Amino acid sequence: MNMTAIGEGANRAILARLQSRERQFFLKLAAPAILGIMIVVFLPILWLSSLSLFDAAGDWSTANYARVFQSPLYQKTFHVTFIISISVTAFCVLLGYPLCYWLSRLSPRTSGILMVFVLVPFWTAVLVRTYAWLVLLQRNGIINQGLVASGIIDEPLQLAHNLTGSIIGMVHVMLPFLVLPLYATMRAIDGDLVRAAIGLGSSPREAFWRIFFPMSLPGLFAGVILVFVLSLGFYVTPALLGGGRVQMLAQRIESTITIYANWGAASALGVILLVMALVLIWAANRVFGLDKLFVR
Amino acid sequence: MTAEGKTAGQSLPISVRNVVKAYGPLRALDDMSIDVRAGEFMTLLGPSGSGKTTLLMALAGFVSPESGSIRFGGQEMVTVPPHKRGVGMVFQSYALFPFMSVEENVAYPLKIRRVSAADQKARVEAALELVQLGGYGGRRVHQLSGGQMQRVALARAMVFEPRIILMDEPLSALDKKLREQMQIELKALHRKLDATIVYVTHDQREALTMSDRIAVINQGRIAQLDTPEALYRRPKSLFVADFIGESVVLPVVLHDGAATLNGCKLKTTSSFGSAEGPYHLVIRPELLELSPDSSDGLMNDLSGEVREVIYQGDSALVLVRVGVDQEISLRVPASRAGSASIPDIAQRISLGLHAEDTIIVPETAL
Numbered sequence: 001m002n003m004t005a006i007g008e009g010a011n012r013a014i015l016a017r018l019q020s021r022e023r024q025f026f027l028k029l030a031a032p033a034i035l036g037i038m039i040v041v042f043l044p045i046l047w048l049s050s051l052s053l054f055d056a057a058g059d060w061s062t063a064n065y066a067r068v069f070q071s072p073l074y075q076k077t078f079h080v081t082f083i084i085s086i087s088v089t090a091f092c093v094l095l096g097y098p099l100c101y102w103l104s105r106l107s108p109r110t111s112g113i114l115m116v117f118v119l120v121p122f123w124t125a126v127l128v129r130t131y132a133w134l135v136l137l138q139r140n141g142i143i144n145q146g147l148v149a150s151g152i153i154d155e156p157l158q159l160a161h162n163l164t165g166s167i168i169g170m171v172h173v174m175l176p177f178l179v180l181p182l183y184a185t186m187r188a189i190d191g192d193l194v195r196a197a198i199g200l201g202s203s204p205r206e207a208f209w210r211i212f213f214p215m216s217l218p219g220l221f222a223g224v225i226l227v228f229v230l231s232l233g234f235y236v237t238p239a240l241l242g243g244g245r246v247q248m249l250a251q252r253i254e255s256t257i258t259i260y261a262n263w264g265a266a267s268a269l270g271v272i273l274l275v276m277a278l279v280l281i282w283a284a285n286r287v288f289g290l291d292k293l294f295v296r
Numbered sequence: 297m298t299a300e301g302k303t304a305g306q307s308l309p310i311s312v313r314n315v316v317k318a319y320g321p322l323r324a325l326d327d328m329s330i331d332v333r334a335g336e337f338m339t340l341l342g343p344s345g346s347g348k349t350t351l352l353m354a355l356a357g358f359v360s361p362e363s364g365s366i367r368f369g370g371q372e373m374v375t376v377p378p379h380k381r382g383v384g385m386v387f388q389s390y391a392l393f394p395f396m397s398v399e400e401n402v403a404y405p406l407k408i409r410r411v412s413a414a415d416q417k418a419r420v421e422a423a424l425e426l427v428q429l430g431g432y433g434g435r436r437v438h439q440l441s442g443g444q445m446q447r448v449a450l451a452r453a454m455v456f457e458p459r460i461i462l463m464d465e466p467l468s469a470l471d472k473k474l475r476e477q478m479q480i481e482l483k484a485l486h487r488k489l490d491a492t493i494v495y496v497t498h499d500q501r502e503a504l505t506m507s508d509r510i511a512v513i514n515q516g517r518i519a520q521l522d523t524p525e526a527l528y529r530r531p532k533s534l535f536v537a538d539f540i541g542e543s544v545v546l547p548v549v550l551h552d553g554a555a556t557l558n559g560c561k562l563k564t565t566s567s568f569g570s571a572e573g574p575y576h577l578v579i580r581p582e583l584l585e586l587s588p589d590s591s592d593g594l595m596n597d598l599s600g601e602v603r604e605v606i607y608q609g610d611s612a613l614v615l616v617r618v619g620v621d622q623e624i625s626l627r628v629p630a631s632r633a634g635s636a637s638i639p640d641i642a643q644r645i646s647l648g649l650h651a652e653d654t655i656i657v658p659e660t661a662l
Contacts, residue, residue: 192387192388192389193391193393195358195385195387195391196387196391196393197404198358198378198379199356199384199385200385200405200452200453200456201379201382201409201456202379203377203379204379207379210404214395215394215395
């Protein structure tokens with residue numbers, strides 16, 4: 001009796017020691033990556049952020065932030081950024097949800113093949129895709145020529161170099177970010193659940209809204225947050241397809257530096273963008289538990 | 297027997313006529329006809345791929361047959377969509393809605409039927425009480441054990457008092473002990489409910505335990521439909537004899553209207569037709585008698601040499617070689633297993649098989 005008690009106590013001490021040694025080992029394994037991220041990500045961000053707190057003369061001030069919040073020019077930029085981000089997100093949901101639903105009902109083999117059509121553009125450079133859209137959308141582009149030739153319209157539509165063009169291009173770029181998490185979530189929904197709901201008396205439509213839709217929401221929210229946050233800071237597509245007439249935050253930051261060489265103001269905009277993105281992700285995580293979605 | 301014993305109530309008879317369902321070249325249901333009596337516990341038993349689940353899904357409406365008729369109490373169902381058939385369905389995977397509580401799951405069919413909130417609450421509680429989960433209403437689904445989930449699925453399938461309940465291997469995911477307990481509970485539940493139950497399983501023991509009648513299904517057709525006892529004692533084909541219960545099968549020769557094994561005429565009460573094709577003797581190991589009373593004129597003699605004795609706890613299985621190279625097995629109950637009555641290896645023993653237990657079946661069903 002006594003012997004086992006002593007033995008158990010000794011074992012517990014040894015096991016605890018082994019466990020802490022294991023923890024330290026894994027921490028050491030992760031150390032190079034953590035150090036790398038600190039040096040190439042966190043430190044530059046901190047340094048750039050600190051620029052926003054100094055004025056042109058190099059004195060400490062909050063003038064950069066005050067200007068961002070007071071100037072009508074900046075307010076217009078924020079306004080446009082949100083309009084575009086919300087529209088892009090909305091169109092991605094309208095296009096992506098039915099697409100994912102359809103894909104998730106097909107056999108895994110067929111949907112795997114069809115997913116290639118989603119993924120190949122995803123793996124193509126954004127710049128290439130944006131120029132491709134420019135070819136399609138411009139005044140003498142394929143779409144306008146087709147529409148005029150078929151007599152549907154008399155005058156070419158203004159599809160590029162404006163808000164419309166920016167949104168069309170961005171929806172195309174962002175769609176995979178909605179489709180991938182949403183499709184994964186829908187695939188994981190057991191088909192028996194919808195069948196059970198129908199068996200218990202729901203019409204197929206009712207079964208969809210009461211069972212399938214609520215179960216697809218975590219994937220939908222993950223996609224929405226991804227698309228929205230990425231849209232907030234998007235640069236290439238609105239810069240090219242907007243034709244200089246559409247100024248989103250990222251473009252404003254760029255012009256503030258290249259044209260006005262005002263690092264402080266640019267930094268303030270960057271910090272605001274970063275904070276908005278972090279707050280959104282944090283809030284989404286609190287409400288929907290996104291961490292559970294990505295870590296299975 | 298149970299079906300007749302019940303007072304005529306709400307439960308409906310099911311009548312399936314000449315139903316065909318093919319998947320490519322495979323006929324999952326090959327001109328299937330079957331009648332289930334009102335209030336009966338009918339089990340569809342068969343190996344995987346036999347078509348038993350396809351038949352159940354056709355009853356539920358999730359599989360549309362290419363031709364044939366399915367009637368619930370005289371009303372044609374083939375053209376009725378699944379959500380209007382009013383059957384309770386229990387799935388193998390339980391199919392509980394994971395984002396709802398136990399209570400919400402069970403209330404689902406009532407909510408769909410717009411039952412008042414107060415009525416819902418009372419009926420959900422009664423249904424949970426019936427499956428011995430009273431007070432579990434507030435739990436989340438993921439907090440339940442497998443057996444509890446299965447009970448919730450049962451409660452949900454019967455809470456709206458369907459006249460027909462369909463079950464697709466509902467106990468197959470449970471461990472053996474829990475499964476046997478649930479079989480007894482389900483049987484007791486069936487007696488309390490006024491519903492016809494169609495139950496699919498590939499476990500012949502489960503089918504024997506629970507059913508009023510069993511339809512043995514093979515290759516999209518019914519091999520035999522009978523009470524559990526009749527299926528076990530009087531199988532009509534080799535397939536049924538082999539699929540139900542433990543058995544040893546020996547080929548026999550038909551000669552002058554009598555079956556002979558190794559040249560000896562077998563005494564049997566089995567009636568076999570004059571159909572062509574090979575016949576077989578089916579021996580249930582527990583029906584063989586050790587050192588039989590040879591004065592009884594109805595005993596077949598199957599003497600041989602003991603090859604192996606396998607101790608299995610509740611009994612011992614004795615492998616005996618008869619004739620030149622045929623092996624049969626005999627089960628000796630454990631009450632005698634320790635005593636001298638258990639034969640030794642290489643010992644020559646005398647075995648008897650009563651004419652009533654001598655089952656002779658054709659290789660293919662008639």
